[in-house]
Amino acid sequence: MTGHADDPLRALIAATRQSLSSGAAALRAAYEAHPRTATVLKGRAHLVDEAIIGLWRACEMPPQATLAAVGGYGRGELFPCSDVDLLILLPESADADLQARLSTLVGALWDVGLEIGHSVRTVDECLSAAAEDITVQTNLLEARLLTGNRALYEDFARRHREQLDVRAFFKAKELEQAQRYARFNDTPYSLEPNCKESPGGLRDLQMLGWIARAAGLGRNWRELARRRLITGEEASELRSVERFLQHLRVRLHYLAGRAEDRLLFDHQERLARIMGIEPGAARRASEMLMQRYYLVAKKVTQLNTILLQNYGAEIFPDQQGPAITINARFQAVRELLDIRHENVFEQHPAALLECFLILQQRSELKGMTARTLRALWLARKLINAAYRANPAHRALFVAILQQKRGIVHEFRRMNQYGILGRYLAPWRRIVGQMQHDLFHVYTVDQHILMVLRNMRRFTMGEHAHEYPLMTRLILGFEDHWLLYVAALFHDIAKGRGGDHSRLGMEDAREFCEQHGFAAADRDLVVWLVEHHLSMSQVAQKEDTTDPEVIRRFADLVGSERRLTALYLLTHADIRGTSPTVWNGWKGKLLEDLYFATQRLLRGATPQQALGLDDRLDDARRLLRFHGLRPGVEDELWAQLDAVYFMRHSPDEIAWHSRVLYHRPDAAEAVVKARVAEDEDGVQVMVFTRDQPDLFVRLTGFFGRLGFSILDAKVHTTRHGYALDSFMLQDPSRAGSYRDLVPIIEHELAARLNTPGGGPIERPSAGRLSRQVKHFPITPQVSVRADEAGRHYILSVIAADRPGLLFGIAEILARYHINVQAAKIATLGQRVEDTFLLTGSALTQDAQVLRMEQELLERLQV
Template identity: 85%
Template sequence: MDHPDIAPERLRRAVADTRARLSAESAALRAAYEAHPRTAVMLKGRARLVDEAILQLWRICAMPEEAALVAVGGYGRGELFPCSDVDLLVLLPSPADEALQARLSTLVGALWDVGLEIGHSVRTPDECLEAAAQDVTVQTNLLEARLLTGNAALYEDFSTRYHEQLDVRAFYKAKQLEQEQRYARYNDTPYSLEPNCKESPGGLRDLQMLGWIARAAGLGRNWRELARRRLLTGEEASELRSVERFLQHLRIRLHYLTGRAEDRLLFDHQEKLARIVGIEPTAARRASEALMQRYYLNAKKVTQLNTILLQNYGTEIFPDRNGPAIVINPRFQAVRELLDIRHDQVFEQHPSALLECFLLLQQRSELKGMSARTLRALWLARKRINAAFRANPANRALFLEILQQRRGIVHEIRRMNQYGILGHYLPAWRRIVGQMQHDLFHVYTVDQHILMVLRNVRRFTMGEHAHEYPLMTRLILGFERHWLLYVAALFHDIAKGRGGDHSKLGMEDAREFCEQHELAPQDADLVVWLVEHHLTMSQVAQKEDTSDPEVVRRFAATVGDERRLVALYLLTHADIRGTSPKVWNGWKGKLLEDLFFATQRLLRGATPQQALGLDDRQEDARRLLRFHGLRPGIEDALWEQLDAVYFMRHSAEEIAWHTRLLYYRSDSAEPVVKARVVEDEDGVQVMVFTHDKADLFARLTGFFGRMGFSILDAKVHTTRHGYALDSFMLQDSGHAASYRDIVVLIEHELSAHLARADAPIQRPADGRLSRQVKHFPVTPQVSIRADDAGRHYILSLTAADRPGLLYGVAEVLARHGIDVHTAKIATLGERVEDTFLLTGGGLSQDSRLLQVERELLDRLQL
């Protein structure tokens, strides 16, 4: 920090005094805000305090008179959030020499010592203009520059040249593109369960962008000025100021609550924030849910008004684009590639136009959206969609026609939701708008999840996505009237949050819709059935033993015919992918696909054995063995020790892999451990062949837990001659780049561990619980029941996921002498729903069964 021209002791005293004063005055500012929350007073007060601290140190450091100190970015605007960065520009007439660079370093170091998060640049005016011309972020920061002290003439010269150089049209386009890219980073929605109140769509950044463009184009410096220029109505200006204050309060509270520049509304903070702003829980919902619903409504207003204002800006900035209107019909016209109402009373005089406008956007590819006038009128007229409107056959036909178009279906349904049209046309929909889901695997509100599922089904029909979902694309293109799946998607979760079984309740809503819209009986039956059973296929695939012919037979009986099977498969695939990026993986896709094909074969007349491919599986495995150069009959010795259940549970390729590894050592005294990367499922498959022992499953789960792997699937088999032949599917996103290295490690370490027969079981280390689990705990559930044949017992458990959970289950089972035959591990975000097939341990005795259930519940408690 020392510099020859600066008295070190004086600087140290100045830093200490400034730090103490800034801390005391910031605490007083916080106390005043908490007593009387006013955003303008707080934000401008914080900026003023920082101004004083910086100017004090600028003087102490005796900066040269020819330099100018400039505040830029949000700080330049004269508003500063409690923990935001302080952006500074040191403007120099010529590049700094070595001495000045040292002095500047001293100044910046002193500012950091005071406790300010400083972002700074040192440039000449020419360098500023060059950087601004190349980077719109720099250009934006300089737009709100404010002189703090120093060479006023240099600053004025720079400011004049900056505004002369500013290309308003290019700036407008760049900010629009920047917003599109930012929206894409946040999945184009403000409705994620943990949004960023600054950067997410509908956040403060959207409002700031509107201000930047208005300032650059000279259209106004605040919402009132924009209203005076008739770019906004007076009511819209008041709404913008109101939502801006709401978001500013939220961000201020977040900074104070966390003590850092935190802008994410994480689950950790939502409940505390709600209480701070005076929201109390009710019997029906948490305080955090009420807070977040308020946030979503405000974010929705921001995105609505953002669209309207950007269009009005475009009209002002690009007046040469304002060509003559092209008449479409008596109600609508095209203006600058936008759909526009022909007069302000269109929706009042022709209520059906409230749906017709969306249909026109789908049918006319030259239209890029709706004009600001149309959007404003649409929003104001949404309440005209009432019972009489919904009962009008013409309006019902229009809604179905929207779902049957060749393009724009998802886009227009989203727009209908955004402007309140969908919620008024489907009254049940209104209840799920902005409704949070605290089930640890959905990451969107209910309405946004449904729209994601609709999008996923729609993508199956689109050629550009065929490479992602080739089977789905082939199935849906052969599905007559595939728009029925869109109806099922809209209703599958529409009854969430009402209490009771949402599938049953939603089924009634779907039936009413189908009757009102006069769908053919067979189509209506399909939609209603899909809503009722939209969870069935995923539950069977992930929780039951689909290698059991009886499981497939029961599922086929539920489905009934191939049309329903295809429809349910498509909807299930889209539904799982629409919950969260974490929930879907290749292994789940394979489980669904295997169940689909087995059921399809059964419905086409195959026997249960044929449906599962059992008749052909051994022959297919033999062909694979011949392909790998093994002579005929080499497999017989091993296969004699394997019963039919083994061949049911493994594919031909897995059987061939096991046989190639074991045919010459089926009586091996040493454990055989082999692993391989399974590319399609993005994981590692591990085979273990060793003398069977009661605690083997616990040993294996403990080992994999210590390695940091999640177990996606386990097939546990005991041969006729007393060996365990177990197969595990493992996954860990942290190892994705080095699975091949992990294969070698697993084989070496697990073989060595199993070879030490007297070695203690490796208990996995306890890991940290996720934030979601801490704030939205899952009540553990355990059920053990006999299967239909009475030969096995099915253990079903639900709990919050955490490290070592599966080991804990295995350890309890091993202690009671219970054998595990298969394990279906279904991890849904932070929630697990696992199913095990068991024998032994005296489970036929009610007292023993209840004791095992109690111990498992104890182990699952957090």
């Protein structure tokens, strides 16, 4: 294939590339004029068939070789930007000449603009690869002959079919689905789901097709209905949800111009408009699209569960076993709960809740049979106001909450099959409801179930290593099932308008009264729902080293039982918002607030509650442990006031003292850094003669290095030195911070020791995140005096972005305002920062107003 022989091939490549391009444009135009999935999926597969066969022939492939389409392409379905998977079958390994031709062919396929995935194998190699890899086996299952040696292809197809172990294939695909679900936290309800891979996506439907094909059960939904594996109505539903997901994926590919399967915020609004969805009076078009998507995904997971069970009964008929009677309504079949006759729920409505209770109480049961799930879904509308008012039904619901196992599993199942939304009327409003607060990554209902899951994990021994304090507290908490009720109601009023905490409190009160809770239990649940945000707000926004702050929080809590309950709920709530929101530093803030408040409630004075004397004693012990003789710290500590000791932990005090005890009057700046205790960040200490704009310089330096500042403690000693501490984190960093410690120490010290401090470093503005672009936050700024009148508190709410803290510090410096402490709370893409300030400008209303206006302008995205 050299010399002039290349010229015809090059000409064919150019012509084929043009043909594919014009053909794809024609398919898109036809689809947009009359949206039918077959137009694109079948049309593109046919277009690619012609191109590939033409190039195969042009490359003069030998007649004994075979070319087959596999995977989705083998199925005859190609989305606009999907890869093209090919199998080149050979009777024996390729010689040098054939390898050269194959290389030319593959290069030509790429040159015409196709994203090719290919394998070159003999039949024996195909069978060996399929035996070792379920993905290969699945791809080969959908193989389709394109061109070449038909006899070789038919030999491969026959031998592959003979080798296929249907039972092993079924089990492997079930395991594969479970692993895929785990990657997406077992939920289709994330705010940016993958319409192909997420639970409830196209992959769930494709898997059903693969198993049916492997087991010879049918090649489409209609054939499965004829075999009574699904009902005719379910076959229609499967066709409908499949078409919706296919349309969604086609539109996504066209919109993104690439193989994009994630419903990113960037695309949701435009996608909704393209699909003809208009905004409502109070809801975006994207919200309406996503709620529709979640309902489709929910239906897919329901039907996937039903069909997999029916497949299992067909594939493993010898494992049926006799039914074991449980009671007059239910029996056990193959470790699954089964109704004893088709009209159980109509004749015994209490069974709609009883079935979940039985699953909790009988650990040998792994789920429900397909006919039970189907009957449950169809009978859900029996749950009405009269049903909810029945004392027996109320007792069943409370019993489900009180069980020792299976609570999260069964509440998820109740939500999946519409039972929870029918029994808890307010729940219906939050199913599939998005939360565009740049903080939560789940819909409201799924967030609540994640909080319930977290609360349950606190009680389990296998998770005690993750939450040792939580486990100890909840196991010592009498009737800790009441916390599950608080978890269910804490966000149940989201999206109604008004304060969701107060609205949810009323829902919780009504539930508790209807279900016969004792007055003390009712009051606890109602109080928790009303104040479920209070502890995180105090810990992350207020100065918890201020005795007055601790006293006010203790007054709010009132008792140690409430304190412990709120601590557990707060911990579970924050962890249930997003995998990225929680960090060890937030955990430490909550823990410190918990123990300080606990000591105050047990009779300590506010100073004792903050443990000032204990802190000093603990710090001294740490200094002795490190070999420093008694008294070496006295000269340094004489320059530090009580505020410093209350704001720093014993470990931090001892660390500062070890570094500074021999140089309390250091002529040059001292900078020390260390990796945080949980390895998720770096702590930096700066000791230098106080100087103008120091806080601006420090935030600029850290911002240039790409750090987010989680916490800042700014202190001025009695002899005019700044002793500042920062907790830093690099959100993009995957490895250890240890290599950054010497860099920070050397570079920052050099800058601070430059005469005049050198020029202020301005961090890069960076790029706004996708979430901030599509769901902007209106910034809020407020300045108020604290209750003692000694300081002022600046509160800032804004969308997070690089250089944000530097911008705030720069404006404060311009007004000669000193930052005494900073609480930096980053909630996903939203920041809620609080600064403790001093400065004469703060006493002048006109100055404060101008400063607030400048801050608002700087915070605008």
